[in-house]
Amino acid sequence: MIKKIAICLIIAVALISCKHNPKATELKCGTWRGVLKIDTTNTALEVPFNFNVLKTGRDSLVVEFINADEHIRARDVVVRNDSVIIQMPVYNSKFKARIEGDSLKGFWFDYARKDYKLPFVAYYNVKDRFIAKESSSCNVTGRWRTTFSPGTADSSAAVGEFEQKGNMLIGTFLTESGDLGYLDGIVIGNKMNLSAFDGARAWLISADVKNDNTMEGMYYIGKHAKQPWKAIKDANAKLRNTDSIAYLKDHAKILNFNLTDLDGKAVDQNDARFKGRTLIIQIMGTWCHNCLDESRLFSEFYRMYHQKGLDIIAVDFERKNDLGYAKASIEKLKKDSYIPYSFYFGGKADDASIQKAFPQLENFNGYPTSFFIDKNGEIQRIHAGFAGKATQFYYDDLKNSMKAMIESMLKE
Numbered sequence: 001m002i003k004k005i006a007i008c009l010i011i012a013v014a015l016i017s018c019k020h021n022p023k024a025t026e027l028k029c030g031t032w033r034g035v036l037k038i039d040t041t042n043t044a045l046e047v048p049f050n051f052n053v054l055k056t057g058r059d060s061l062v063v064e065f066i067n068a069d070e071h072i073r074a075r076d077v078v079v080r081n082d083s084v085i086i087q088m089p090v091y092n093s094k095f096k097a098r099i100e101g102d103s104l105k106g107f108w109f110d111y112a113r114k115d116y117k118l119p120f121v122a123y124y125n126v127k128d129r130f131i132a133k134e135s136s137s138c139n140v141t142g143r144w145r146t147t148f149s150p151g152t153a154d155s156s157a158a159v160g161e162f163e164q165k166g167n168m169l170i171g172t173f174l175t176e177s178g179d180l181g182y183l184d185g186i187v188i189g190n191k192m193n194l195s196a197f198d199g200a201r202a203w204l205i206s207a208d209v210k211n212d213n214t215m216e217g218m219y220y221i222g223k224h225a226k227q228p229w230k231a232i233k234d235a236n237a238k239l240r241n242t243d244s245i246a247y248l249k250d251h252a253k254i255l256n257f258n259l260t261d262l263d264g265k266a267v268d269q270n271d272a273r274f275k276g277r278t279l280i281i282q283i284m285g286t287w288c289h290n291c292l293d294e295s296r297l298f299s300e301f302y303r304m305y306h307q308k309g310l311d312i313i314a315v316d317f318e319r320k321n322d323l324g325y326a327k328a329s330i331e332k333l334k335k336d337s338y339i340p341y342s343f344y345f346g347g348k349a350d351d352a353s354i355q356k357a358f359p360q361l362e363n364f365n366g367y368p369t370s371f372f373i374d375k376n377g378e379i380q381r382i383h384a385g386f387a388g389k390a391t392q393f394y395y396d397d398l399k400n401s402m403k404a405m406i407e408s409m410l411k412e
Helices: 003-019 289-308 324-336 351-357 393-411
Strands: 030-037 047-056 061-067 068-073 076-080 083-087 093-100 103-110 117-124 142-148 156-165 167-176 183-188 190-199 201-209 216-220 225-233 258-261 266-268 276-284 308-316 342-348 371-375 379-384
Touching: 030 103, 047 190, 047 201, 061 076, 061 183, 061 190, 068 117, 083 266, 093 117, 103 379, 167 190, 183 201, 201 225, 276 289, 276 393, 289 308, 289 324, 289 393, 308 324, 308 351, 342 351, 371 393
Parallel strands: 276 308, 308 342
Antiparallel strands: 030 047, 030 117, 047 061, 061 068, 076 083, 083 093, 093 103, 103 117, 142 156, 142 225, 156 167, 167 183, 183 190, 190 201, 201 216, 216 225, 258 266, 258 342, 276 371, 371 379
């Protein structure tokens, strides 16, 4: 009798639990709107983004993150009971969230930074990135001469390129250290908002538009940084030639370097593996989206020209001086992005490590920076930054000029 009562109680509890939390393990396929909270004291300050949940097999899910024309597929998705873990491709970051009906609640963790997480919520079947409460009263389509942190020691120039259709807005900013990637947003009244999320970037860029030809706003980089910016509409806006920024001391032609391979062995310019080869040396970081864009193009070049004499090596600088961490990050990057060429470790991503690895380098402007070296070991080009596909014709021009240089060096 006692045994029967116990069994009945167990069944009753199970039925109540199922009724209370139906389909607790289901991550619904379809469109979602995600939000990252970047300021706990100002709940209105958030980075919105769009993603789709797709089923690719009987039990396999893919989460596709969208920024304008950019679609990023995260294939490492685990649903267990009412919990979801989404490991981002390439970058060392992930979501940990709980399913609550038609919403998700949890955190996004960026392990490339120390103790870094942002509160995360998402809503099913919501297509809008930014919620439009009114139509636009201006049109920002065109090129904009831009200054970040104007009037300060950190002031830097940029060029904004935007395309607006109705309320909807896409675009990017090109800087001397690279572009800001695909930005997706809206114009509401005279206010512009753009955002981006790709696993490394969690950015919000906002501005007030005045008379259709000036803007002033803020650029929020996750929760850890922000800077004011302003822009003037200018069809002729342009930046310095990024081949003229970094250079070698005394305008030397031979590059000396001190690197560590992924087994911890020292490597320099006298290593036999570099002799008589056309060589590209890429200064990069696995946390850097411009570096990823450049690595994808360099992978294309490597496959085209390696058998004809081209070698490419990447020198990775991380946010911590830890060879084990760097090795794991590099292996993930190479696997997720199919990068075929060799990597070395340069140390922590700071000026001291750059100078130690490349003691002749002057006016280093940021990641990525790449050296093009001919068969005689002489520098032919030092290119700072990288204009990715979001910049459209800037990317096409850069790709064509790099390809022409490689072919020229191979013919020598």
